[in-house]
Amino acid sequence: MGRGMSLEHDLNDSNAYYCSCERALIHKKPTPIQVVKVDYPERSAAKITEAYYKTPSTTDYNGIYRGRAIDFEAKETRQKTSFPFKSIHPHQIEHLKKVLQHGGIGFFIIRFTTLEETYLIDAGILIDMYYEGERKSISYMKVKEVGSLIRMGLTPRLCYLDNVDALYFKEEKSYGTKSKRGNGGCECITEATRSKGHQRNNR
């Protein structure tokens, strides 16, 4: 699962699903672009003819989940043994520090593409490591230790809100129990649960 699919694609797909079943309202922000020249041809849409990518000053994703502001950055690496900090812009670290200060939920989603594993790591933990000593990366073993593995499903592709529930809402009832729709209204459908459903239907 996940082969060939980019992390961004998986997250957009998951957010669209979570939004459609009203579990959360989370969007990817547009990529910041500096527009230099625009043509306004007659009878058609404005055409941008010169523009450049800008360094993002915030993270890529934010929104609202269970009444809380949520904000995160997602990164993937082909490395198998560590995740390099140079993939994260200092602006994004600063932004997530502020998210925590203002009472939001902040985290990183990190995918090891070769291993086909995606982890959620609390922003506070990763930021501490980022500033600690002269570290230039976080090892895969450390990611496994401090992060939580995100289950991959059919719908949504990445069941990352289950990790958010476990990490940030453990005192409260789980999403499924609390929801008026009950379990299954906006849950993670994996190959395992789907085949269980099939067995049930076949009886």
Add this chain to the structure above:
Amino acid sequence: MGRGMSLEHDLNDSNAYYCSCERALIHKKPTPIQVVKVDYPERSAAKITEAYYKTPSTTDYNGIYRGRAIDFEAKETRQKTSFPFKSIHPHQIEHLKKVLQHGGIGFFIIRFTTLEETYLIDAGILIDMYYEGERKSISYMKVKEVGSLIRMGLTPRLCYLDNVDALYFKEEKSYGTKSKRGNGGCECITEATRSKGHQRNNR
């Protein structure tokens, strides 16, 4: 005050101020652009040579204030007697409905540029009007009635978080009293308060 300054400029300036004094974390999202062609010249940055503006699927501004998710759209009109609903994309109305459903604070900031007046209107109120009957606009008188006038200052340009305090946090202590910095740490500086300060300094 405000003449020649666009609403977007004023809001970006205000958000930068609120962010620097740690009162809130609110940003404008980048304008969504569909990139079609990119050149990768040697030894220089990628140059986008064909791109088009996309219709925004969400609002322009969001962030965190006093632990709550905040989300709003800002629009200006040159009309003096009403604000036309056609300036608001249906997507933005739908998005703000979801913000309210998920427990966020949602509103519109509407400026009558000719009158040099800027109002904050709760999203719930404006959305009800938007869907009511065959209305195509909201009259200036109605905006005055259901909205709250935003004070213009020197720093920040638009003291809109004071309106947010009054509307959404009236049960709690005001920002100034609650803040560790006390009054004046991140308050609105207007010409009136500045000249008071000058008088004090001159004594």
